[in-house]
Amino acid sequence: MTSALRVIRLFLLMTIALAGACALAKEAAPLAADVVVEKRMVEISEELRCLVCQNESLAGSHAELAVDLRREIRSMIKEGKSNEQIMEFMVSRYGDFVRYRPPLKTTTYLLWFGPFLLLAGAVAALVVYLRRRGSRVAAAGENSGTPLSAEESLRADALLKQNEMNESENQR
Amino acid sequence: MKRFLIPMGLFVVLVGFLAVGLRLDPHEVPSPLVGKMAPGFALPQLASPDKKFSPGDMAGKVWMLNVWSTWCVSCRAEHPLLVSFARQSALPIVGLSYKEVRGDSQFDVSQMPPGEELPLAQKRANAWLASRGDPYMLTALDLDGRVGIDYGVYGVPETYLIDKAGVIRYKQIGPITPEALEKKILPLVKELEK
Numbered sequence: 001m002t003s004a005l006r007v008i009r010l011f012l013l014m015t016i017a018l019a020g021a022c023a024l025a026k027e028a029a030p031l032a033a034d035v036v037v038e039k040r041m042v043e044i045s046e047e048l049r050c051l052v053c054q055n056e057s058l059a060g061s062h063a064e065l066a067v068d069l070r071r072e073i074r075s076m077i078k079e080g081k082s083n084e085q086i087m088e089f090m091v092s093r094y095g096d097f098v099r100y101r102p103p104l105k106t107t108t109y110l111l112w113f114g115p116f117l118l119l120a121g122a123v124a125a126l127v128v129y130l131r132r133r134g135s136r137v138a139a140a141g142e143n144s145g146t147p148l149s150a151e152e153s154l155r156a157d158a159l160l161k162q163n164e165m166n167e168s169e170n171q172r
Numbered sequence: 173m174k175r176f177l178i179p180m181g182l183f184v185v186l187v188g189f190l191a192v193g194l195r196l197d198p199h200e201v202p203s204p205l206v207g208k209m210a211p212g213f214a215l216p217q218l219a220s221p222d223k224k225f226s227p228g229d230m231a232g233k234v235w236m237l238n239v240w241s242t243w244c245v246s247c248r249a250e251h252p253l254l255v256s257f258a259r260q261s262a263l264p265i266v267g268l269s270y271k272e273v274r275g276d277s278q279f280d281v282s283q284m285p286p287g288e289e290l291p292l293a294q295k296r297a298n299a300w301l302a303s304r305g306d307p308y309m310l311t312a313l314d315l316d317g318r319v320g321i322d323y324g325v326y327g328v329p330e331t332y333l334i335d336k337a338g339v340i341r342y343k344q345i346g347p348i349t350p351e352a353l354e355k356k357i358l359p360l361v362k363e364l365e366k
Contacts, residue, residue: 051326054198064275065326068317093324095204 037077044073044086049098057100203324203343210237210334211322218269218297218311221290225266225312227338234364235264236357237332238308239320242300243276244328250347251304257353258307263361267311269297270320270328289315333357335364 042059048069050061058066058073069090076086087099096102104112148156205211214224227237238254240247258265272293274281281289293313301308314320323332333342342360344352 051201064271065317068321072318072321092204093321094326095201095324097201 034078037074040077040083041070041073044077044083045070047087047100048090049100051094051098058098199327200345201326203340203345205324205332205340206343208340210332210338210340211319213312213314213319213322215268215312215314215319216290218267218294218313221294221313225310227334230264230266230334231338232336233264234336234361235266235309235334237266237268237323237334239268239270239323239325239328239330239332241270241272241275241328242296243272244270246347247329248304250329251307253348253350253353254307255305257348264309265307267308268319268323269293269311269313270325271314271317272297274316275328333360333364 045058045066046060048058050056050058050063050066052063052065053061056063056066058069072089073086076089081089090098096108102108102111210227212227214226217223217225240250254265257263273279273284273289273296279292284292290313293315297311297313301311312319317325323330327345329347331344331348332340333344335341341364342357344357348357
């Protein structure tokens with residue numbers, strides 16, 4: 001009898017402990033109440049580089065400055081600022097470097113068009129090389145002169161055959 | 173031999189690019205604020221928090237704004253240079269104490285009773301200046317780092333050189349080195365003070 005009571009008491013205690021844990025978990029869950037604001041904040045901050053760690057976006061960084069800047073973006077969204085205005089806010093303070101997609105302007109022409117320049121140069125080099133090679137092959141063909149006459153080709157065949165026989169003999 | 177000249181030339185160009193790239197510090201992001209007006213603010217002064225400091229107070233002077241905090245290790249390295257520079261030069265240096273309490277991971281300001289952050293920041297900053305020397309004309313307290321954001325601060329220490337019209341002329345990212353002081357800051361100060 002007493003052991004059964006003990007089991008029940010233990011079960012009750014465990015239930016209470018579990019309920020307490022659940023209540024604690026619930027308390028920590030919603031950090032930002034406004035889901036819409038949070039979604040836009042993440043959208044914007046994924047486009048921005050965290051200047052402290054540089055290889056992380058502002059959305060994914062745990063750096064303290066990133067936390068501050070996300071808070072700043074949140075409050076700007078709540079103030080009704082557009083994404084462009086928020087971008088402008090960041091760029092005016094930290095420069096184009098904060099944007100993962102740098103804008104097209106005179107200072108970034110080389111960045112945007114450099115790879116295409118390299119490609120064009122490589123293609124030009126390839127064309128020049130192929131043309132030279134083509135003309136070299138053609139020139140080699142011309143130097144060999146007129147095709148062999150019937151007599152000459154018979155002689156050439158005879159020579160080649162002889163050569164083959166010699167080789168097979170050597171192998172034995 | 174001639175056919176090796178082109179690959180050799182390309183190789184030299186590549187090595188040149190890499191050599192330059194290795195010398196660049198990726199943390200030195202060019203500030204878009206250089207050449208623009210120093211952003212305005214009004215922050216409590218360390219010595220008397222009832223009084224506020226604004227960049228406008230320095231109009232007509234060439235001055236330096238040095239962003240620092242006691243938890244910042246590089247600031248410790250920079251500080252002796254600032255102290256000796258302040259002794260030998262008339263250039264006013266204003267300190268901006270950046271997130272003195274919030275920036276230190278041992279404190280959680282959200283758990284702190286309101287009104288406790290300011291006295292704690294004051295206490296820490298004053299103790300630091302008392303033991304290491306105070307090169308500053310005054311120090312303004314940027315407790316939450318909002319002014320730091322306006323100045324594009326992303327790594328303390330940072331230093332701004334501001335001209336008589338209130339335009340930022342130079343930004344030092346990271347500690348001021350004797351070399352940067354000699355070669356960049358002092359010549360620029362001379363030119364701006366004309």
